[in-house]
Amino acid sequence: MTANQLFKNICRKKSFLCIGLDTDIKKIPKHLLSEKKPIFEFNKAIVDATADFCVAYKLNIAFYESLGVEGWQALEETVDYIRHHYPDQFLIADAKRGDIGNTSEMYAHTFFEQFNFDAVTVAPYMGEDSVSPFLKYPDKWVILLALTSNKGAFDFQLTEDANGEKLFEKVLHRSMNWATSDRMMYVVGATKEAYFEKIREIVPNHFLLIPGVGAQGGDLEKVGELAINDQCGILVNSSRQILYASDSNLFYKAAAFEAQKIQQVMYAVLLKHGWVS
Template identity: 55%
Template sequence: MNAEQLFARIEAKRSFLCVGLDTDMNKIPRHLWAGDDPVFAFNRAIVDATAPYAVCYKPNLAFYEDNGEKGWVSFRRTVEYIRERYPDIFIIADAKRGDIGNTSKMYARAFFSGNLVDAVTLSPYMGYDTVEPFLQFDGKWAVILALTSNPSAADFEMQRLEEGGFLYEKVIDTSKEWGTADNIMYVVGATQARMLKGIRELVPDHFLLVPGVGAQGGSLEEVARFGMNRQCGLLVNSSRGIIYADNTERFANAAAEKAAELASQMSELLTKYL
């Protein structure tokens, strides 16, 4: 899937919503625990409820790896279910891999062979060698960490360089040359929304994956105002605010309501800024 195709899906749904599947066994409704794969049962219900409003799903691998072999089974069943039932929806493996050489090649093969997912989040700290293997797969994306919303992002990302600018700007300016707007996007936290204007000057055509709206307090309106480009260029993620909107047997209905609410706001913002 290239950028134009992703934008076509955004236009069709009038939404740029990415639903984060950060599925914690301790937070899912207890009535699901009796099944053979409670995590998959929860994800399947969330996906079915939110698919009319989402253009993207983002399973966070930490929540699956924590469950060992069972977690990997749940992850695979989830993405295979999305592929089968909702083949037009973009899937990001939020894995934050970051290694070089054959290790990076193996990571790329693990996620992209067999069309498991469309994109993987990557830490670029070790440079081009970290990202290059992921760019060898047609139609697949490297999602590079740029400016995150965690408090200690300032430890490195916001450090000023002697030649001017911040380290995160150097990361973006250098890495944009490794691929194209059809296979590289950047993670920019919603709580850093006002910095999106400067980021857009560096990468006017690239997609940005923007977490932090909802539970983390990011402003959707500000993200759209400062970050939207002529093809939207945004995938705004909400995880906890949607998937844990309710902890009873109506959890899926509550998730659908929250997703619909965000999608409605996104439709208005698309009209306003495109």
């Protein structure tokens, strides 16, 4: 999926919502635990209920690999289900991988060939040769960690060199030479809204994947105003607010309600910019 195709999906669905399928078996409704495949059944119900309100799903790999073989099977089944029933969805493996070349080649093979994701999150701090294996797939995306939403981002990402350049700015400047805006996105936390203007100065054309709205305290309306570019250029992720809106048998209806509430705010942002009517 190209950036232009993603933008068209955003306009068609009047949404730039990415739903994080961070499915925690300890938090799903208890009645699902009697199912043979509880994680997949939960994901399937959530996807069926919310697909009209979002353009992407982000699966945090930790929640699946922590369950061993059954978790990996649930991951594969979820991706296959979305691919078959909702082929317009942009699928992100939130894996935060990044290692020396031959190891990264295996990670890229895993998520792009074995699981057929559109994109994978990658940590850039081992440099270009740890990222380039992911860029060998011409129709796939790399989403580099740039400025994250957690408090620990201040430990390293916001430190400055002798010239006053912050580490996350250095990551943005250097990585722009690795791929075009049709191949690379950046993770920027919603709680770091003070830095959106600077980020857009450095990477005006790239999509930003923005977590941290909702449970982590990010303000969706501010994000929509500060981070957007001339082709929208943002995917805003929400996970817990949607997934765990209810633990009743009708959990999926509560999830749909929360997703639609977020989508309506996004619709107002897109309407203001004249991209939808």
